[in-house]
Amino acid sequence: MNAITFDHVSKHYGDVLAVDDLSLAIEPGSTVALLGPNGAGKSTSINLLLGLLRPSSGQVTVHGRAPDAAVRDGEMGAMLQHGTLIPELTVKELVDLVRRLYPRPLPLDDILRLADLTELAGRRANKLSGGQSQRVRFALAVAGAPKILLLDEPTAAMDVESRLRFWAAMHDYAAGGRTVLFATHYLEEADAHADRVVVIARGRLAADGTAAEIKAGAGGQIVRFALGSQPAAGLDRLPGVTSVEIADGEVTLHTGDPDATLNGLYRGTTLDVRHVRLSGADLEAAFLALTREPS
Amino acid sequence: MLYYARTETLRMLRNRRYLIFVVAFPVLLYLINANIYGEQTDAGGVSYAVILMVSMAAYGGLASSMMSSAVPWATERQSGWLRQLQITPLPGWAIIVTKLATALLLVLPSLLLVSVVAIVQQGVSMPPARWAGLLLAMWLGTIPFIALGLAIGSALSPDAAQPAAMICMFALAIAGGLWFPPEIFGTTMKAVAEVTPSYHYAALGWSVAGGHGLGLADVLVVAAWGVVLGLAAAFLYRRATVRA
Numbered sequence: 001m002n003a004i005t006f007d008h009v010s011k012h013y014g015d016v017l018a019v020d021d022l023s024l025a026i027e028p029g030s031t032v033a034l035l036g037p038n039g040a041g042k043s044t045s046i047n048l049l050l051g052l053l054r055p056s057s058g059q060v061t062v063h064g065r066a067p068d069a070a071v072r073d074g075e076m077g078a079m080l081q082h083g084t085l086i087p088e089l090t091v092k093e094l095v096d097l098v099r100r101l102y103p104r105p106l107p108l109d110d111i112l113r114l115a116d117l118t119e120l121a122g123r124r125a126n127k128l129s130g131g132q133s134q135r136v137r138f139a140l141a142v143a144g145a146p147k148i149l150l151l152d153e154p155t156a157a158m159d160v161e162s163r164l165r166f167w168a169a170m171h172d173y174a175a176g177g178r179t180v181l182f183a184t185h186y187l188e189e190a191d192a193h194a195d196r197v198v199v200i201a202r203g204r205l206a207a208d209g210t211a212a213e214i215k216a217g218a219g220g221q222i223v224r225f226a227l228g229s230q231p232a233a234g235l236d237r238l239p240g241v242t243s244v245e246i247a248d249g250e251v252t253l254h255t256g257d258p259d260a261t262l263n264g265l266y267r268g269t270t271l272d273v274r275h276v277r278l279s280g281a282d283l284e285a286a287f288l289a290l291t292r293e294p295s
Numbered sequence: 296m297l298y299y300a301r302t303e304t305l306r307m308l309r310n311r312r313y314l315i316f317v318v319a320f321p322v323l324l325y326l327i328n329a330n331i332y333g334e335q336t337d338a339g340g341v342s343y344a345v346i347l348m349v350s351m352a353a354y355g356g357l358a359s360s361m362m363s364s365a366v367p368w369a370t371e372r373q374s375g376w377l378r379q380l381q382i383t384p385l386p387g388w389a390i391i392v393t394k395l396a397t398a399l400l401l402v403l404p405s406l407l408l409v410s411v412v413a414i415v416q417q418g419v420s421m422p423p424a425r426w427a428g429l430l431l432a433m434w435l436g437t438i439p440f441i442a443l444g445l446a447i448g449s450a451l452s453p454d455a456a457q458p459a460a461m462i463c464m465f466a467l468a469i470a471g472g473l474w475f476p477p478e479i480f481g482t483t484m485k486a487v488a489e490v491t492p493s494y495h496y497a498a499l500g501w502s503v504a505g506g507h508g509l510g511l512a513d514v515l516v517v518a519a520w521g522v523v524l525g526l527a528a529a530f531l532y533r534r535a536t537v538r539a
Contacts, residue, residue: 050382074384083375088309093302100298101383140379 001064003028003148003179004049009058011044011203018044020203021058026181026196028147031174033194034183041203042183043081046152049181050078062148070148074102077146079137079154087126091117094125095139102144114169115139130157138166142173149173151182155189167193212257223253223261226275238264296389303397307363317362318405321355322412324474329417337478341505345421346476348413349500352433354473355405357493358464360437363401364444365460368394369453372535381536391445391532398441399434406433421504429503436496436517440467442524449531467493492520 004026011019019041026032034042047053048060051067062070070076085094095112099105112118115135120128128136134157141149151170155163170193174180184190190197191211199207199214207214228249236244240257255261258278265273307313325347333344371377380390410430413419421429447459468474470484471493480488488494495516502510 052378052381071382072384072386076382078382080375080378080382083379086306086371086376088306089302093305097299097302098379098383101380101385103384137379144383 001028002026002061003030003063004181005059005061006045006048007059007061009045009048009055009060011041011048011053012056018203019048019055022200022203022205023058024198024205024208026179028179029177030195031170031180031193032182032196032198033190034181034198034200035185035187035190036183036200036206037185040200042185042200043152044203045200046078046080046150046181046183049150050076074104074144075147076150077141077144077148078150079134079141079152081152081156083137085125085128085133085136088124090122090124091128091136091139092121094136095143098140099143102146104145105143106145111139111143114142114172116165116169131159131162134158134162135166138169146178148179148181151180153183153185155184155186221255221258222279223255223258223265224275224277224279225251225265225273227251227271227273230271234269238268240264296385296393299385299389300393300397300400303393304400307367307397307401313359313362313401317355317359317401318408321351321358321405322408324354325351325409325412326416329413333417337476339505341501342419344413344417344419345504346501348409348417348419349429349433349504350473350476350497352406352409353436353471353493353497353500354468355409356402356433356437357440357467357471357473357496359402359405360398360440361444361447361460361464363398364394364441365447365456366453368445368448369451369456372448373453377536387536391529394445395438395441398444399437402434402437402441406430425503425506428508429500432499432503432509433496436499439492439496439517439520439524442521442528446524446528446531449528449535467491470494471497473497490516492517492524495520 002025004024006022006024009019009022010017022041022045034045036042044053048055049062049067051071060067063075067076089097092108092112095117096108099108099111106114109118112121115138117135117139120132125133125136134154138154141151154170155166158166167189170180170182182189182194194211196209197207197211197214198205226249227246232244232246232251235241235251235253238253239260240255241253241261242256243254245252253261262276265271328351329344329347332347333342335343337343337346377390381387407430410426443463444460447456447463451459470487471491472480472488473493477485477488477494495513498513499509499517502508502513
């Protein structure tokens with residue numbers, strides 16, 4: 001059974017269509033990035049998954065059930081945007097409060113260690129920096145040992161150092177066979193930390209696959225070289241190549257996997273290849289191509 | 296849920312505003328007033344030391360009920376803390392019930408403190424059964440005010456809830472005769488006092504402390520306000536947490 005499914009889900013706010021006929025299935029144990037520009041429908045999708053919002057049409061299920069049931073059984077943990085803490089309580093008290101609401105929580109010390117809060121345990125929430133508060137909110141999200149962890153732009157208030165530590169903690173948590181879905185508009189985060197990247201734009205599914213597949217799917221990279229008067233037959237059969245253009249003895253190969261293409265070119269042919277240039281689409285370009293406003 | 300209630304209580308006890316306005320202020324007012332008027336007795340022969348004790352305890356109960364409900368609740372709704380709780384297994388009703396229970400618990404410090412000061416400083420003495428009845432009536436009588444606080448917290452943003460709660464609290468304290476004896480009111484003010492829950496709430500205490508038991512009218516008015524404000528609070532809570 002899938003951990004998460006969206007079955008033709010749409011969500012309107014008045015006239016605004018935040019999520020538009022989204023269908024998606026996420027397997028248990030995977031780490032998935034929900035990548036999209038601001039206003040793409042990422043937060044709405046996460047709120048739908050938590051039962052904080054109801055779909056206008058379609059169905060969202062978590063382990064085959066309604067989100068409310070999954071929340072009630074303590075299967076979900078989440079780090080939402082803009083959450084603040086109770087200022088008068090200490091880090092330890094906050095974490096312990098939330099963990100005790102779950103039926104099978106993690107031990108308190110484990111949570112504090114995982115979120116790198118052991119030294120801040122006695123500090124009151126109103127004395128924490130932005131990055132420290134984010135770590136507490138991560139601790140609250142994992143406190144109940146939820147099988148599904150949702151993170152809505154989790155690194156928004158963090159500096160570079162905190163980000164590195166945050167992602168290490170996320171991977172530690174995910175390693176226990178748990179499902180993690182994180183929303184981000186940082187391409188590098190999606191590329192570096194997810195098994196699978198789901199790109200949404202204007203509430204619609206724009207692409208879905210590994211980061212490499214998405215780069216490839218959006219036209220991939222371009223390999224150019226000088227062919228001169230040599231025969232061009234067979235270039236279209238090189239690994240990864242999606243199209244071939246030849247003009248004035250200059251070949252342009254579009255490829256989803258430039259490493260494999262070059263390897264094939266050098267080892268699989270006897271062509272004398274000169275002036276090789278590699279250019280074009282990285283994930284950023286792919287992302288922009290996928291999410292571009294229609295003109 | 297018990298731990299949630301414990302944490303909520305702890306958190307308010309660390310709140311300076313709560314401690315000053317709710318716990319210290321009524322005691323201070325009592326000390327000032329009782330030392331000026333404490334020797335006098337009212338028409339029924341009850342000393343002002345006792346009447347003022349009830350008035351100030353009532354004010355403390357009222358202030359505590361409103362202060363520990365309206366603004367914290369409005370803040371939690373807006374800050375995202377409510378959503379943080381909503382995505383845990385804690386059921387929605389448990390959140391508001393815990394708020395009510397905690398607010399009720401937090402009424403006790405000011406009630407007890409005013410009573411202790413009255414005993415120690417003014418030498419007020421009553422039979423133990425009367426003390427018990429008085430404190431119980433003054434304690435449970437705060438339910439309408441807690442409901443009002445929670446209704447305000449559900450309906451308004453924190454910025455608006457703060458003055459709204461303050462205005463309600465002072466209006467109820469003054470109109471209910473908690474600061475000035477109701478006897479000095481003109482007929483208009485007296486008529487206003489008659490419909491407020493705060494006047495009847497304090498009257499519960501005055502009557503018990505005077506040895507007359509509970510007045511039926513007082514019980515009915517306080518209970519009616521409790522039901523009305525309780526329903527309002529429940530309705531507004533549902534509206535505030537509706538999952539659209």
